[in-house]
Amino acid sequence: MKWLWSLLLTLAVLSPSAAQQQVKQEEVFSAKLNAQRTIRVSLPPYYATDKKKKYPLLLLLDGEYLLEPFTGVLSYAYYWDELPEVIVVALDNVDADQRQQDTAIDETTGMPAPSGNQFFQFIGGELIPYLEKNYRLLPFRIIAGHDLTARTANFFLYEDNPPFRGYINFSPELAPGMDEKLAAALAAGKNNLFYYLCSAEGDMTRLKKSFKVLDEWLKAIQNPKLKYHYEEYKNGSHYSLVPYGVPGALYDIFAAYRPISPVEYQEKIATLPSGYTAYLANKYAIIQQELGINMPIRLTDIKAIEAAIMKNNAYEELKELAKMVKQSYPKKIIGEYYEGLYYEMTGDYQKAKKIYLKSYSLESIGEYNKDFMIKRAEKL
Numbered sequence: 001m002k003w004l005w006s007l008l009l010t011l012a013v014l015s016p017s018a019a020q021q022q023v024k025q026e027e028v029f030s031a032k033l034n035a036q037r038t039i040r041v042s043l044p045p046y047y048a049t050d051k052k053k054k055y056p057l058l059l060l061l062d063g064e065y066l067l068e069p070f071t072g073v074l075s076y077a078y079y080w081d082e083l084p085e086v087i088v089v090a091l092d093n094v095d096a097d098q099r100q101q102d103t104a105i106d107e108t109t110g111m112p113a114p115s116g117n118q119f120f121q122f123i124g125g126e127l128i129p130y131l132e133k134n135y136r137l138l139p140f141r142i143i144a145g146h147d148l149t150a151r152t153a154n155f156f157l158y159e160d161n162p163p164f165r166g167y168i169n170f171s172p173e174l175a176p177g178m179d180e181k182l183a184a185a186l187a188a189g190k191n192n193l194f195y196y197l198c199s200a201e202g203d204m205t206r207l208k209k210s211f212k213v214l215d216e217w218l219k220a221i222q223n224p225k226l227k228y229h230y231e232e233y234k235n236g237s238h239y240s241l242v243p244y245g246v247p248g249a250l251y252d253i254f255a256a257y258r259p260i261s262p263v264e265y266q267e268k269i270a271t272l273p274s275g276y277t278a279y280l281a282n283k284y285a286i287i288q289q290e291l292g293i294n295m296p297i298r299l300t301d302i303k304a305i306e307a308a309i310m311k312n313n314a315y316e317e318l319k320e321l322a323k324m325v326k327q328s329y330p331k332k333i334i335g336e337y338y339e340g341l342y343y344e345m346t347g348d349y350q351k352a353k354k355i356y357l358k359s360y361s362l363e364s365i366g367e368y369n370k371d372f373m374i375k376r377a378e379k380l
Contacts, residue, residue, distance in 0.1 A: 023067070023090075028130055030122045037122070038092045039063070041135070042071050044085035045078065056086045056291065057131065057141040059123075059164075061149035062099075063090025069246045070144070083254050084293055086142075087135055091127070103148035110176035112155060120155055124163055140292040142166030142194070142253060146242060147173045147207075154178060157185040166194040168249040170242055171203055174210050183217035186226050192290045194227045194253045198245040200236030207238070227253070256286045257293065260304040269308050276308045277320040296328035299366050306338070310345075318342035332365040333373060340376065353380045 023040045030037055040063060044055055060066040067090035077083035093099045102119035105112055112120050131137060143153040143164045150172035156162045158181060186193060195218065199211050215230045229252050233244040251258075260269070260283075269279055280301060288294050302325060309317050319342045326335030336359035344352035356377035360370050 023071075028127060030126050032118045032122045032126060037127075038094075039127070040067060040090040040092065042067065042088040042090070043135075044087065046085070047087075047136075052136075054136040054138045056084060056293070057135075057137050058086045058088045059127075059141065059143045060088065060090045061143070061145040061153060062093060064092040066090065066144060066146065066242065066246075069243050070250070073247045073250055077250070081298065082258055083250055084257050084291065084295075087131075087137065089131060091123075099148065103152050105151070105175050107176060110178060110181075112152070116152065120152060123152075124156065124159075128163055138292045140165050142168060144168035144170070144249070145172070146170040147238070151175055151178070154182060157182055162193075165192060166253045167196065168245070168253070169195070169197045170245050171199050171207055171211075171238055172197070173207065174214065179210070179214040179217050182214065183221060186218065186228070187221045187223050189223060189225050192225050192227070196229050196231075196245075196249040196252055198231045198233065198241060198248060200233045200238065200241035200244070202235070202237040203232075203241065204238050208232075227255075254291065256283075256290050259298050260301045265304050265308070269304065270311070272308070274312075274314055274317070276305045276312075276314060277317045277324060280305045280321075281324060297324065299334075302334070315342065315345040318345060329365060331363050332368070333359045333362045333370070334365050334368040336362060337368050337373065337376070340373075344376075344380065349380045353377045356380075 023042045025038065025040050027036045028039055029035075047053075047055070058070065060070060067088065070088055074083060074086065074088070078085060093102075101115040104114075104116040111117075128141075141164045143156065143166070145151070145153045145168070147170070150169040151174060153164070153167055154169070154172060154174075156164055157167070162185075186195060197211065197214065197218075199208055211230070211232075218228050219230070221228065231245065231248055233241050233248075236244050269276060272279065280297065283301070284295070284297060302321070305321060306318075309315065309321065318338055322335055322338035322342060325338050329335055336355055340352045340355035340359075342352075343349070343355065356373045359373050364370070
């Protein structure tokens with residue numbers, strides 16, 4: 001096993017993609033471990049630009065080989081605004097011996113052994129406070145690990161108030177009794193919790209058997225606060241399941257964040273008899289409640305709701321849409337556009353024209369600029 005960890009660490013260091021990663025490396029001293037631990041921090045693209053914005057935290061155990069797969073998927077998703085920007089922190093292992101010590105358990109009790117407990121206390125009692133002090137973090141935090149480190153991550157769920165809301169488990173090595181304890185903890189959870197578990201068709205037989213037991217426990221839970229998903233990837237192994245599981249985990253945990261897709265529009269919005277603006281308000285309320293992210297409504301989502309309103313002649317809803325848009329973009333022209341459109345579609349052309357023309361003092365956004373509004377007024 002040690003040779004494999006040496007190989008993985010070497011590949012991570014020598015890989016061209018790793019060398020090109022724009023990450024910040026830091027040394028964090030741990031009194032619990034009486035040692036320095038290396039972390040690498042990958043900040044969102046505009047972290048330095050918007051100095052008030054806060055971000056979810058994604059903490060990667062086995063950071064030496066998990067950082068690049070996660071940042072690669074995130075970079076792609078940022079381009080399409082499919083996933084929220086997050087602060088990614090990779091906690092690197094020096095070697096296989098250190099990893100074994102950090103994740104050691106007492107096989108009799110199923111709890112961390114002394115060295116494993118010191119590492120566990122370092123994460124919750126030292127590393128998280130250090131990151132909170134030095135970076136702008138939202139309360140929503142995710143922890144990810146692979147086999148032994150996934151087991152360590154799961155111990156946080158034994159606590160009354162776990163510091164993480166999302167758990168990404170790549171083929172976890174479960175401690176004795178962990179399946180039953182996790183089920184009890186997740187069933188009793190009062191906060192929104194996301195638990196992602198993945199294996200592979202070619203995973204170790206012993207581990208696959210334990211996952212089937214754990215899956216039976218977890219899928220029977222009725223707690224509405226729990227979002228649980230288990231995935232077994234075909235053609236994968238214990239190690240190759242990671243590149244399969246990274247996008248699966250991120251898109252599953254952040255499902256609420258994604259913009260309205262053509263499928264969502266056709267199946268969930270276009271079929272509604274009314275309540276299109278209420279659907280939009282609820283969508284963004286869920287993003288705030290589940291992920292702690294308070295964000296302006298996307299222009300594409302606004303346009304989707306406008307399309308549904310216009311298609312179904314639900315013009316009264318344009319007035320409510322205008323209010324919502326003005327809250328998201330108080331200094332932009334777009335709010336006036338929807339207010340003017342409401343009066344236009346309900347037959348009050350004079351008022352619509354007045355609103356279109358008075359928007360000249362507001363800022364442009366997308367296609368909504370002064371020329372656009374003047375042309376709307378001239379058509380009336």
